[in-house]
Every structure is written in structure tokens, then in C-alpha cells.
Amino acid sequence: MARILARDLKDHIGSPVSISGWLHKKRLLGGLTFINVRDRSGLTQVLIEDKDEVEKLRGMQLGTVLSVTGNVVAEERAPGGAEIHEGVVEVLTPVTYESPIEIDKAISHQAEHLDTLFEHRVVSLRNIREQAVFRIQAAVKEAVRTYLRSQEFVEFNSPKLLPGSTEGGAEVFKLDYFGKEATLAQSAQFYKQMMVGVFERAYEINPTYRAELSATTRHMTEFIHIDAEMGFVNFDELLNLLGELLHTVVESVYQSEATSLALWKSAKPLVPVKVPRLKLEDIHTMYEKATKQTVTDFKDLTPSEEKWVCEYAKKELGSDAVLVTHWPASEMKFYHRLDATDSRYTERADLLFCGVEIATGSMREHRYDVLVDQLVKKTGADITHPGFHYYLQAFKHGMPVHGGFGMGLERLTQKIISLANVKEASLFPRDINRLAP
Amino acid sequence: MARILARDLKDHIGSPVSISGWLHKKRLLGGLTFINVRDRSGLTQVLIEDKDEVEKLRGMQLGTVLSVTGNVVAEERAPGGAEIHEGVVEVLTPVTYESPIEIDKAISHQAEHLDTLFEHRVVSLRNIREQAVFRIQAAVKEAVRTYLRSQEFVEFNSPKLLPGSTEGGAEVFKLDYFGKEATLAQSAQFYKQMMVGVFERAYEINPTYRAELSATTRHMTEFIHIDAEMGFVNFDELLNLLGELLHTVVESVYQSEATSLALWKSAKPLVPVKVPRLKLEDIHTMYEKATKQTVTDFKDLTPSEEKWVCEYAKKELGSDAVLVTHWPASEMKFYHRLDATDSRYTERADLLFCGVEIATGSMREHRYDVLVDQLVKKTGADITHPGFHYYLQAFKHGMPVHGGFGMGLERLTQKIISLANVKEASLFPRDINRLAP
Numbered sequence: 107m108a109r110i111l112a113r114d115l116k117d118h119i120g121s122p123v124s125i126s127g128w129l130h131k132k133r134l135l136g137g138l139t140f141i142n143v144r145d146r147s148g149l150t151q152v153l154i155e156d157k158d159e160v161e162k163l164r165g166m167q168l169g170t171v172l173s174v175t176g177n178v179v180a181e182e183r184a185p186g187g188a189e190i191h192e193g194v195v196e197v198l199t200p201v202t203y204e205s206p207i208e209i210d211k212a213i214s215h216q217a218e219h220l221d222t223l224f225e226h227r228v229v230s231l232r233n234i235r236e237q238a239v240f241r242i243q244a245a246v247k248e249a250v251r252t253y254l255r256s257q258e259f260v261e262f263n264s265p266k267l268l269p270g271s272t273e274g275g276a277e278v279f280k281l282d283y284f285g286k287e288a289t290l291a292q293s294a295q296f297y298k299q300m301m302v303g304v305f306e307r308a309y310e311i312n313p314t315y316r317a318e319l320s321a322t323t324r325h326m327t328e329f330i331h332i333d334a335e336m337g338f339v340n341f342d343e344l345l346n347l348l349g350e351l352l353h354t355v356v357e358s359v360y361q362s363e364a365t366s367l368a369l370w371k372s373a374k375p376l377v378p379v380k381v382p383r384l385k386l387e388d389i390h391t392m393y394e395k396a397t398k399q400t401v402t403d404f405k406d407l408t409p410s411e412e413k414w415v416c417e418y419a420k421k422e423l424g425s426d427a428v429l430v431t432h433w434p435a436s437e438m439k440f441y442h443r444l445d446a447t448d449s450r451y452t453e454r455a456d457l458l459f460c461g462v463e464i465a466t467g468s469m470r471e472h473r474y475d476v477l478v479d480q481l482v483k484k485t486g487a488d489i490t491h492p493g494f495h496y497y498l499q500a501f502k503h504g505m506p507v508h509g510g511f512g513m514g515l516e517r518l519t520q521k522i523i524s525l526a527n528v529k530e531a532s533l534f535p536r537d538i539n540r541l542a543p
Numbered sequence: 544m545a546r547i548l549a550r551d552l553k554d555h556i557g558s559p560v561s562i563s564g565w566l567h568k569k570r571l572l573g574g575l576t577f578i579n580v581r582d583r584s585g586l587t588q589v590l591i592e593d594k595d596e597v598e599k600l601r602g603m604q605l606g607t608v609l610s611v612t613g614n615v616v617a618e619e620r621a622p623g624g625a626e627i628h629e630g631v632v633e634v635l636t637p638v639t640y641e642s643p644i645e646i647d648k649a650i651s652h653q654a655e656h657l658d659t660l661f662e663h664r665v666v667s668l669r670n671i672r673e674q675a676v677f678r679i680q681a682a683v684k685e686a687v688r689t690y691l692r693s694q695e696f697v698e699f700n701s702p703k704l705l706p707g708s709t710e711g712g713a714e715v716f717k718l719d720y721f722g723k724e725a726t727l728a729q730s731a732q733f734y735k736q737m738m739v740g741v742f743e744r745a746y747e748i749n750p751t752y753r754a755e756l757s758a759t760t761r762h763m764t765e766f767i768h769i770d771a772e773m774g775f776v777n778f779d780e781l782l783n784l785l786g787e788l789l790h791t792v793v794e795s796v797y798q799s800e801a802t803s804l805a806l807w808k809s810a811k812p813l814v815p816v817k818v819p820r821l822k823l824e825d826i827h828t829m830y831e832k833a834t835k836q837t838v839t840d841f842k843d844l845t846p847s848e849e850k851w852v853c854e855y856a857k858k859e860l861g862s863d864a865v866l867v868t869h870w871p872a873s874e875m876k877f878y879h880r881l882d883a884t885d886s887r888y889t890e891r892a893d894l895l896f897c898g899v900e901i902a903t904g905s906m907r908e909h910r911y912d913v914l915v916d917q918l919v920k921k922t923g924a925d926i927t928h929p930g931f932h933y934y935l936q937a938f939k940h941g942m943p944v945h946g947g948f949g950m951g952l953e954r955l956t957q958k959i960i961s962l963a964n965v966k967e968a969s970l971f972p973r974d975i976n977r978l979a980p
Binding site: 109126127128129145146147167168169170171198199201203205226227228229231232237240241244247248251255258260261262263264265266267268269279280281282283284286288290297300301303304305306307312313315317319327328330337338472473492493495496497499500502503504505506507515533534536538541542543 | 546563565566582583584604605606607608635636638640642663664665666668669674677678681684685688692695697698699700701702703704705706716717718719720721723725727734737738740741742743744749750752754756764765767774775909910929930932933934936937939940941942943944952970971973975978979980
């Protein structure tokens with residue numbers, strides 16, 4: 107008999123069917139044996155009455171792969187409104203090792219249990235609620251691509267093996283490349299700018315590497331970054347696009363992944379098409395006034411300020427997202443552009459979402475001479491180094507006014523689901539303490 | 544005046560418009576100055592009559608970023624059937640450096656010119672025909688995703704930083720990971736199999752790393768790999784899916800990228816929904832008979848055999864693709880499954896396309912005990928090593944019959960366009976001699 111999927115069971119009420127999957131749960135109830143079988147579409151409840159059939163399951167642990175044939179009966183209390191009766195079992199892959207995780211129950215995501223969750227990730231992902239995180243993430247990724255494609259961004263792949271570190275800092279992984287030193291890309295910044303000279307609008311979603319020395323709830327050593335860059339736009343247009351991207355992704359994911367989101371009781375965040383904007387200085391002032399805390403660093407936002415301003419925006423502006431503008435010129439990176447109307451600021455904005463920064467966008471300096479000047483003065487870089495030479499080549503041969511943004515896929519997923527630690531939104535997270543599974 | 548794109552010019556005949564882009568070509572013709580302006584949608588031809596306007600372009604090299612306003616006039620000989628007359632120029636980013644590549648002419652892809660092409664990649668990609676390669680590649684990637692999604696594969700991201708080399712060989716990049724040794728993933732093999740235990744069907748398209756010691760036309764050190772794996776299928780179903788994927792991708796790309804493919808005079812390959820299958824032994828025999836060459840290695844196909852059998856299949860079987868089956872058991876990898884009906888063979892197939900292998904698919908050993916036995920006997924591996932431990936965990940806790948395949952994105956793109964070297968289909972190729980741009 108041809109296999110059907112769990113989700114199609116209700117279309118076969120009154121008929122015999124065959125399902126295949128993993129033994130997900132097994133229990134005895136008043137002399138009857140109930141099992142749940144998991145396949146890619148969900149769970150099927152099966153009632154096994156026959157003693158010989160029950161016997162086949164003796165000693166079989168969760169995870170055992172099996173086929174069950176039987177008759178479909180309407181049953182309101184079963185997942186999907188139907189279950190299989192008179193189940194006849196065929197064990198396909200017997201499992202005799204006990205599962206290290208109770209995959210049929212909600213797995214704790216409390217900070218002190220995360221290490222266990224990750225250590226047994228290969229098995230814990232078989233839990234339906236854990237799977238949901240990554241079904242949602244796949245939908246987020248697809249929604250980002252769909253939106254960027256609709257705005258005529260061309261997808262590209264930039265190399266992650268680079269001839270040297272260009273953005274500075276100790277946070278770079280180095281490796282031996284046939285006797286030369288190579289580094290792993292800390293960002294796609296230079297390549298996405300080069301691609302503006304080619305496609306005008308370009309994006310990639312790819313792994314990015316940072317040798318983060320501390321294990322925080324916000325950082326990993328390997329993560330997936332959404333990098334987009336566009337030419338012939340001004341700052342206002344760039345921020346509109348970034349806000350609309352978030353709005354569209356949230357709308358799309360809450361539409362397509364309702365079932366998975368429900369498992370996390372995830373309330374739909376408020377993201378208006380036009381995300382509200384606040385100036386960095388104003389946030390500092392409002393924060394001090396509201397919390398009676400003293401701000402010591404006016405050049406950045408502390409995590410508690412990020413949290414506070416998101417709560418403020420939700421309450422007062424009807425948005426779980428805020429664009430923070432007017433960052434001080436003193437903090438600018440060499441490739442940022444100064445605000446032409448007020449040189450105290452750079453044309454940069456951070457996108458905060460549900461309490462944390464998920465993206466940074468900015469306009470870039472597009473004039474070759476000014477860029478070289480900023481690069482040399484700010485970093486002391488050798489512009490003939492291959493890490494800079496080819497990047498600068500794009501500007502030497504003509505770059506338009508342009509800007510772009512980078513957004514962490516895991517952070518975005520994390521905030522949509524309201525997970526406390528970004529690692530919970532990484533399939534196999536990497537940090538200073540964890541390099542496996 | 545609001546900017547319009549080159550492709551929309553013909554909708555504005557008789558009206559004044561403004562375009563923005565890069566100076567792509569400049570020529571004098573009978574006292575008139577013609578320029579081509581490139582934007583993300585293509586080229587616009589502009590006629591500049593006024594001397595003051597012509598003067599603005601003096602010394603301006605290709606790549607100069609400019610806006611032009613003028614009146615749209617129907618002109619059959621211009622790209623898109625219209626051009627701008629009485630052009631008024633505004634130079635936005637002047638370029639005074641001469642372009643190292645003539646971007647308005649077809650750039651040579653002859654073997655001896657490839658190094659120049661790559662060295663100036665940042666500029667050479669501004670050539671419309673070069674761009675076409677990567678527009679096609681983006682469409683290939685999207686078509687692969689669309690097909691796999693339609694078959695209920697869930698997209699995932701596996702880590703590329705690994706705790707050790709598991710597939711053996713010297714071709715592994717090693718790096719220092721906070722004092723421990725890490726390696727860069729040579730394949731997603733283990734992770735995609737683990738994901739069968741989670742989603743039943745899963746795929747990723749991500750960078751992969753091999754420290755290839757020789758610079759060939761077939762290999763790079765960093766490339767994009769399509770990895771897909773599915774549970775509860777047999778070999779026949781797996782091969783059907785792999786063939787249908789190729790068929791669907793070719794159909795989709797020749798539909799959506801007709802303009803880009805035309806620039807490469809790329810004839811649509813023949814890929815029937817059901818790709819023909821040939822046995823390895825039969826190919827050897829036919830090849831010897833047809834070419835009078837002697838086959839010395841019966842366990843593999845030489846590049847010339849691959850080429851020959853593709854020509855044979857095109858002529859005799861009406862297909863540019865062939866699935867080569869019946870690979871000898873002696874050559875199997877530890878995770879392959881022996882053919883249950885004939886243990887001389889493994890259930891593996893190589894997919895050849897237009898003369899070269901672009902994918903390998905196989906059924907995997909899914910029984911924990913047999914897999915451990917094959918692993919230890921074939922590789923001598925320490926199964927407690929984190930590189931194996933977590934992989935085996937998936938099997939210990941139940942894996943169904945499953946199989947999958949891996950396909951190189953660049954090779955697939957290369958063969959669709961008929962490029963001679965796989966590096967021509969990599970945006971910024973990496974090999975033993977090249978780590979930049």
C-alpha cells in the first residue's frame with residue numbers, strides 16, 4: 107500500500123492506509139497501546155489492539171523507524187482529527203538505545219539547559235517545537251529573498267576565503283592557504299559594494315565568521331548574514347527599503363508559518379511599512395528621563411537602552427521596530443559617508459527589533475579620493491594590500507551614491523520567536539566553547 | 544525629473560526623461576557624440592548635440608557615473624528601440640582613470656586570458672555579457688530552491704567550522720580555533736544526513752572548501768554546493784528526482800534568462816524529465832568499441848569517457864544528461880549502501896551533463912551497526928571523535944532508508960552556458976594561485 111503523510115490522514119477516513127515515520131511516543135492506556143508516528147508533515151496517532159502487533163514494539167525505543175497500516179477513524183482528540191485503528195506494525199529500523207532527550211515533550215530553553223539542548227541537537231531537533239524554529243528560519247530566508255528580488259536585487263556569492271583582514275580587530279580567523287595566510291570573511295561589506303558597480307542592487311545570504319572571544323547571548327563565531335547594497339539611492343530611500351523588508355518578512359512568515367509560530371506562542375510583532383525613526387541623542391535623553399539612569403556613553407546604545415527604546419516605540423509609536431539615526435561622525439567606519447547637511451553625523455541607522463539591534467544600514471562614501479583619504483587616515487591601511495586594492499578598484503572606475511545594510515538571519519529569527527539567546531536560532535551553534543556537533 | 548530605467552525608455556517616446564548610470568561607451572560619429580549609459584536594466588543610447596554638453600564629457604573615462612535628461616526618440620538601431628536626443632549631462636562621479644578592460648566589447652575567455660579576466664574582475668563584471676553569467680547563476684540557484692521546496696525539502700544551514708576532518712584526505716583547510724584545531728567543511732554530507740532524521744527532506748546551498756593542490760579547469764578551493772537528502776525513498780525514486788531537478792532547472796532558466804543566455808549563444812540542452820541511465824561497465828565497453836581506446840581503469844570514468852558518453856547520449860538517447868549507475872563496491876565510501884540485490888555494486892549514480900560530472904547521488908547505509916562497521920573498517924576512524932560521534936548519534940536513534948546528492952552550482956552554471964573552465968562561473972574564483980580579488 108502506498109505511503110500517505112500524517113497531514114492527509116483525515117482525507118482517508120473509513121479507508122485503510124499506510125504511514126511511515128519515527129516512533130515519537132508510546133503509551134499504554136486502559137490495556138490499549140497508543141503510539142504517535144512522526145513524518146515530515148506531522149504526527150499520526152495509532153491505536154494498536156492486536157497482541158502480536160504490540161509485541162513487535164517491545165523494547166523499541168523512541169526514534170524506531172516503522173511503517174503502520176490500518177484503518178482511518180475520525181477522532182477529534184487526535185492530531186489532525188483522525189487516527190489509525192487496528193494498526194499493523196512493520197519495524198524498519200529498530201532502535202534499542204534510549205533517547206537522551208524526551209523528544210515528545212517541550213524541551214527547556216532555560217539558559218542553564220541550553221548546553222544540553224545543543225549537545226543533543228541531532229536528537230533534540232526531532233522535537234516538533236524545535237523543528238519549528240528552523241522551519242520559521244527557512245521561511246524568513248525565503249521571504250527576504252522574495253522581497254529583495256521584487257526590488258531587483260541580484261543574488262551573488264562572495265568568497266569567504268580572503269587574502270587578509272581588512273576591517274581590523276582581533277576577531278578574525280586565520281588559516282594556512284598553501285603557505286600563505288588567508289582569513290575567513292568577517293563581513294561581505296567590500297564585495298557587496300563592488301557588486302553595486304555591476305548590478306546596481308545586489309545581495310547575498312551567506313556564512314560569516316568572527317572570532318568572538320566571549321560567549322554571549324548575542325554573538326556566535328559563525329552565523330548567516332543577509333547583506334544587501336544598492337546604488338542611486340539616498341539615505342531616506344535606503345531606510346524605507348530596510349523597514350519595508352522587515353515589515354514584509356514578518357507579514358509573510360506569520361502567514362506561511364502560523365502552525366510553527368503557534369508552538370512558540372509567538373505574538374506577531376508590530377512592524378509598520380514605515381518603521382519609525384529616532385535620533386540617537388533623543389533616545390539617550392528620553393532614556394535618562396524615563397529610567398533615572400545616567401547615560402555614560404553617548405556614542406552608542408547599551409543593551410538596556412536598546413530594550414527600553416523598543417518598549418517605548420511599541421507603546422508610543424505602535425512599532426516593535428525602530429530605526430536609530432544620527433550616529434556621531436567620530437564613530438564612523440572609513441567606508442561610511444558623512445551627513446552632507448550636518449557633518450557631526452554619519453548617514454547610518456541601526457534597526458532595532460523587539461529589544462535588540464538586528465541590522466545596521468548606512469550610506470557609503472562613493473568618491474574614490476575621499477574614500478582613500480578616510481581609509482588611510484582612519485585605519486592606516488596599505489591601499490596596495492590585495493584586501494583593499496580590488497575594493498578600491500571599483501571606486502577608481504566609477505561608483506554611484508550608494509548604501510546598504512547587513513542583518514543577522516539568526517537574530518531576526520530569534521526575535522520573531524522571542525528566544526532569549528541567538529544560539530537557539532542556530533541549527534548547530536558555534537562559539538568559543540562549542541565547535542560540535 | 545524622476546529617474547527611469549533603460550528598459551522603460553520605449554514607453555516614453557516623445558517625452559523628456561532622465562536616466563542615471565555608468566558611461567559604458569563613447570563615440571564620435573559625423574560630428575555627433577553618442578554615448579551608452581548602463582543601468583541595472585541595460586543600456587541606453589544618448590545623442591549629445593550641444594557643444595557645452597559634449598564638453599562636460601571631455602576626459603571622462605568609461606565608468607563615469609552620470610545622469611542624462613533628454614527627449615526619447617524611436618530608433619530601431621538603438622538598444623530597446625529608442626534613444627535619447629538633446630542629452631543634457633550631469634556628471635555625478637567623474638572617472639579619470641582609464642579602464643583596464645574594454646567593458647563595452649566581448650571579453651576573451653580563452654584559457655590564456657582568464658587570469659586577466661579574474662585580475663580585473665571588479666571592472667570586467669561591468670561588461671553586460673559577463674554580468675549575464677551571474678544573472679544566469681542566480682536564476683539557477685533560485686530554480687533549484689523552487690524545485691526542492693515543491694518537493695517538500697526544508698532549507699537549512701550547516702556549520703562550515705568543524706571539529707576535525709572526517710572525510711579524510713589532505714584536501715582540508717585547517718585553522719586555529721581559540722587554541723584548538725578546526726577545519727573548514729569539505730562537504731555537508733554528515734549534516735544533511737542528520738537532517739533527514741529531523742525534516743525527512745532537507746537541503747542547503749552553501750560554500751564548501753577543498754584545499755585542491757592543483758589548478759585545473761574543474762576544481763576550485765571554494766565553491767557553492769547544492770546538498771539535498773531525503774528519507775523513505777529508494778534508489779530509483781532518488782534518481783528520478785535528481786533527473787527531474789535538472790530538467791526543471793534548465794526549463795526554468797531558459798525561460799527566465801533568455802536575454803542573458805542569448806549573449807552566450809547558449810543552445811538549450813536536452814534534458815528529458817526522465818534522464819537516461821547507463822551502467823558504468825557498459826559505458827567502458829561502448830567507449831572502447833567506439834573509440835578503439837583501451838580503458839585501464841574500470842572503476843571510474845576518465846574525463847574523455849565522460850565527454851564521449853555525453854555525446855553518445857545526446858545522439859542516441861536525445862539527452863545531454865546521463866545517469867551513470869552500477870559503481871563497483873570496492874570504490875564505495877563508508878556511508879554508501881551496497882546494492883541489496885547485487886553486492887558487487889553500490890547504489891550510487893553520477894549525473895553527467897554536457898560532458899562532465901555535475902552531481903553524485905547515492906543511497907546511504909542507514910543501519911547503525913552496519914554503518915559503524917563500514918566506517919571503522921574502511922577508514923580506521925575513532926568513532927568517539929566529535930567529527931563522527933554526533934553523526935552516528937542520528938543513526939543510533941533511528942534513521943530511515945535514505946539517499947541524496949550533491950551538485951556544484953558553478954559546474955551546473957558552467958555547463959548551461961558552455962564555459963570551458965568552472966572558474967568562469969565563479970564570481971571571485973579561488974584556487975591554489977588565486978586568493979583575490
